Amino acid sequence: MPILQHEFTLKIIEILNSHFPNQGEQVLINSELLQYLNIKTKAANRGSKSRAGFANHYAIYVLVEDYLNNKFHIRGGYDDYEGAQFINLLQRQRQLPFGNKLQNHALNHRLNQEFKKYFPTLSYVPVIRDTKTNRYWINENLLQVSINGNQINIAEAIIDIIDAFVIARRQSFNQFIIYCKQMIEIHNQEPLQAIEFIRSLLNKDVDARVFEIVSYAILKQYYGEQKIYWVS
Structure with a gap:
């Protein structure tokens, strides 16, 4: 799909370039998860008709943060991970700026539903959930991006992008x-x-x-x- 261009898109590309020099725009083009975040950060610098919600941003954030905290981006082995506990994810969401009132909807279904609306032909959704154990994973397939035949991991960049979005909204x-x-x-x-x-x-x-x-x-x-x- 064509990349939505708005003021914060430039910030996203700037952050991506800091992680992947001179490849930021191509990384954005090749990543559905980054394109989704680009859509969801449209309100960062918008006016009175725009409203920034944080539920879906933070659902991605806490799952990617859990992924990074366990260093799966370095050591691998995420397929064998038992998953993050829901209560820990929800508590972490509520510790984040503007997140104290967040509920479970984004983690359980809302994020995946909205993501599929934008990418209906993609076989992946961001949140993987085991309803029996109430454990959660970020879909690692969406963190791996192919650039010129090489696989890169965008997990750290995602955290930086969401952090920058929150800063922009807080300043506003x-x-x-x-x-x-x-x-x-x-x-x-x-x-x-x-x-x-x-x-x-x-x-x-x-x-x-x-x-x-x-x-x-x-x-x-x-x-x-x-x-x-x-x-x-």
């Missing part, structure tokens, strides 16, 4: 705190400037959560003292 939301402080300062000096500043937070380039919070505050202020009757 932290900007909202700066906006709030600026609004207080402006309001104390010139109320009309504060109104214009609030308007600027409703444009299409503002983070989705910033847009929602500001919209809610405006509606609450406007309707706070009103009574609304619904007639059916």
Whole structure:
């Protein structure tokens, strides 16, 4: 499938080039898992109409992290691994930024279902699960990428890409705190400037959560003292 191009795509290629010099773009083209992450990181630098979810990112993250922690990318033998325990994976997800409310859906089925939507003819899905033992694996076939006849392992690059995505989203939301402080300062000096500043937070380039919070505050202020009757 054609590679979706957006602002964070350049960051993905930059990270891949740091792991595989001058081959980053080709690695992205040859890897369905990286293409999926490229699709899922579209919201990294997008505006108010975009919403970044972390469930599927973190399902990949914790499984790849488990793979790396056990050094399977170095010593091999992943086929003989007993698998990661679900409770450990879920706990790890909830330790990650924005992950404290995550549930089990991505690990159990949602990630695989969405991945198949983008790659319907591919025989692999990211998460391998044993429902009897409740053990999980990342599909190693998706971590092995063929470049010019050589096999490379993208596990470490995947961790770096997701980390970079989280940093981008955190910076975007932290900007909202700066906006709030600026609004207080402006309001104390010139109320009309504060109104214009609030308007600027409703444009299409503002983070989705910033847009929602500001919209809610405006509606609450406007309707706070009103009574609304619904007639059916």
